[in-house]
Amino acid sequence: MSQLDTNTSVVSQQFGKKWIDCVAFFTQVLTEEQIYTYGYQFLHDISEWSSSAIFVLQDHEYICKNEIGMSSEVKHHAATEKLKQWPVLQGRVLYHPYINFLSPDFCQKNKVTISIPMIVKDELKAFIIVTSNDEAYNFPWSEEEMESLKDLMNMSLTMATERSKLKHSQEELNQQIFSMTMAAQCSRMIMAETNLEQLYRLCIDVVREITTSRATSFGLYDPSEQKMKVKGFLSLEHKTCHACSFSVQTEKISGDQRIFHIDRDRAMLEKIFSNPEKLKDLDAVYLFLLADETLLGFLTIGEAASGKNYDDRTLEQIESITKGIYIAIQNALHISTIQHQKEEIASQLEAIKKFNRMMKNVNSCNDLEELVEITLQTLAFGFNVHQSIFVLGTQQQHQLYQNGYPQESTIHMKDSFWNRDVNEFYFLQGENAAEDFVYVSDGKEHNGLIIAPIKTDELALEVLPIGYLVITGLPGAVDEKTLLIIQTFANTIAPICKHLHEKKIDQHLKMDNQAIIFQDKIQDHFSQKENLLPSLRVFYKKWRKKPFESPQHPLLLEYPESFYFDQLILVIERVPDTVSSTCFDGSFVPDSWNNVVDTLQNID
Structure with a gap:
């Protein structure tokens, strides 16, 4: 080789x-x-x-x-x-x-x-x-x-x-299939939704999902104000929508065009809106009208997140969805009207049932304290009242029962409370409404005031009502129906309140046995001395009732172990610091019944 x-x-x-x-x-x-x-x-x-x-x-x-x-x-x-x-x-x-x-x-x-x-x-x-x-x-x-x-x-x-190219085509085809499937599913969801607020959000989510719009908004036409009001706005950049409404020149829409480019179709938009330039505040590029012959609302989309222009297929897809949205909104509006009427009827029925339950509870009361407690609890749980006062008596002689205030709060009714027309029902709304009538030391701002006199037609000849329901912690806006129920409730409990009030006085202040009852309680205490019971204290106050009148001193109503005889008010304190000493002339700690007798006889 x-x-x-x-x-x-x-x-x-x-x-x-x-x-x-x-x-x-x-x-x-x-x-x-x-x-x-x-x-x-x-x-x-x-x-x-x-x-x-x-x-x-x-x-x-x-x-x-x-x-x-x-x-x-x-x-x-x-x-x-x-x-x-x-x-x-x-x-x-x-x-x-x-x-x-x-x-x-x-x-x-x-x-x-x-x-x-x-x-x-x-x-x-x-x-x-x-x-x-x-x-x-x-x-x-x-x-x-x-x-x-x-x-x-x-x-x-x-x-x-x-x-x-094949991969891109497959991805594009998959995207088209996904978009069509998503549009079909979302259209079914839109047509099935009947709640307006949820429907607003759903429409925005559907359109944004299909278009990848940076900013999407939904507006509904209000014929009473002739304005298109924005009900929902969503921005991928977390912007806030400052344009809340758009003035509408006509609600009658002529022609078939329902898709408008914000810039290219400006002349057409000026025939519909008085201020179409404000649509820029929504970052809108396209506007879709929800309308048949009459205007119902609109949808807007901004630039696509990809930065690309929208193709005809996407715009036609959104236009098709808006037709379904139009029908869904119409249905939701009708259902909302029907639901509102049903709720109004149900609310009235519930008010009647609530009033009946309230009266059933009140009628079952055995004493005045139970009546006051049930009344205040009824206001709290039945009407969501946060703070309330039960005033029993007159300016010269009255008792206050409260619910919802701190225990350490000092509460009293101001002179303006008593100097007004006390037979009138009062309702004032606002943070400072109560401060002219009620003093409360809790330092809170109360959002309103309701004063309901406890009186009936039977008491119309009396100078003053027997008491008042005072509410300072209202549950927000109060409708006329609630005010009427509270007023009726106050009037209805008046005879029960009067009866229990008189019953308490009669039971508590029978002059023929007050001294005997007092002696029994003192002697019973000393008979149990070996049980190591704490020492009791006896408070006394000189007071002379008017002739031919039953004694009705506030101390006799306030303390359960209180007695009146020989022109003395006596209160037994078994637990220290449960009786206010400032209301009495003096007190002593007895060591026997004889000591009690000697002490009371030597009071000047």
């Missing part, structure tokens, strides 16, 4: 091994980006080039994406019409000095000796240049071998491009 044949055989074996490596590399599942980076680097290394660079098409220009062993002076090449003809007219690897598709200046400055096109379906996606200062430099590949490598690389690039 000759030396030439031996060299040819060695070269052939070397090419065969490298070709197998190239096939193994470029038949992998690669992306375009991987071919432009790793594929280019692999080709550079296996071809044993000293310096090279790859230029990739980006925005109508070929940009140097990577370079090895060189620093190109020209980093880009214009995508000229001549360069675009390279794949069509020739499509082969070009060698110096026949690189006629690239600009001479580019070839000269970069010392281009080989130019390899990267082609996908007659489109030049990129090209590789091999540079050398030696124009006679011998490269390891023959022209045929270089063409084979170029075809292998372009085949891999074509497959990567097709896979990318």
Whole structure:
């Protein structure tokens, strides 16, 4: 075998091994980006080039994406019409000095000796240049071998491009299927929703999901004010909507157009809205009218989150959904009206039932204290009253029972409370409404005042009512129905209150046995002395009742163990500090019944 044949055989074996490596590399599942980076680097290394660079098409220009062993002076090449003809007219690897598709200046400055096109379906996606200062430099590949490598690389690039397009098409198709499925499901949800507030939010969520709008709003027309009021606004940038309403010039909508571009259809919008420029406050790009022949509302969408313009398919999809929204809103409005009427009837029925329950509880009371407690609890639980006072008696002689105030609070009725027309029902709304009539030391601002006199027609000839229900902690806005129930309740408990009040006085202040009862209680205490009971204290106060009247002193009503005889009011205190000493003339701790007798006889 000759030396030439031996060299040819060695070269052939070397090419065969490298070709197998190239096939193994470029038949992998690669992306375009991987071919432009790793594929280019692999080709550079296996071809044993000293310096090279790859230029990739980006925005109508070929940009140097990577370079090895060189620093190109020209980093880009214009995508000229001549360069675009390279794949069509020739499509082969070009060698110096026949690189006629690239600009001479580019070839000269970069010392281009080989130019390899990267082609996908007659489109030049990129090209590789091999540079050398030696124009006679011998490269390891023959022209045929270089063409084979170029075809292998372009085949891999074509497959990567097709896979990318297929993947993009699949994603787009999946997105369309998802959008259509989502639109169908959401349309069913919209048509099924009957709650207006939830329907507003649902409409915004549906439209935003389909359009990826940065700002979405929903408005409803109010014919009483001739304004379109914004019921919902949602911004991806968490902006706040400052435009709450838009004046409407006409609620009669002519024509079939229901989609309006905020800028391009400005003239049309001016026929509907008095101030269409305020729609910009909603960051709106498109407005969809909810209308048949009569205006009902609108939907707006802003720019898409992707920054792209909305296509016709998306706009038609939203228009189709708005037709369903129109029907859903109409249904929800009708249902809301019916529901409101049902609630009003149910509320009236519940008010009657509540009043009956209240009276049933009151009628079952056995004493005045139970009546007061049930009355105050009824106000608290039945009407959500936070603070209330039961006033029993007149200005000169009265008792106060409270509910909802701190135990340490000091409460008394001011002179203005007694100097007003005490037979009138009072209702005042506002934070300072109660301060002119009631003093409370809790330091809180009370949000209103209700004064309901406890009186009936039977007591009409009396100078004063027998008591009052005073409410200072209202549960917010109070309707006329609640006021009427409270007033009726106060009037209804009047005869019961009077009866129990008189019963308590009669039972508690029978003069024929007060001294005997007092003696029995004292002697009973000393008879149990061995049980180590705490010492009791006896408080006394001189007081003379008027002739032919029953004694009705407040102390006799306030303390359960109180007695009146021989012009003395006596109160037994069994637990220390439970009796207010300031209300009495004095007190003492007895050690026997005889000691009690001696002490009382010596009181001046």
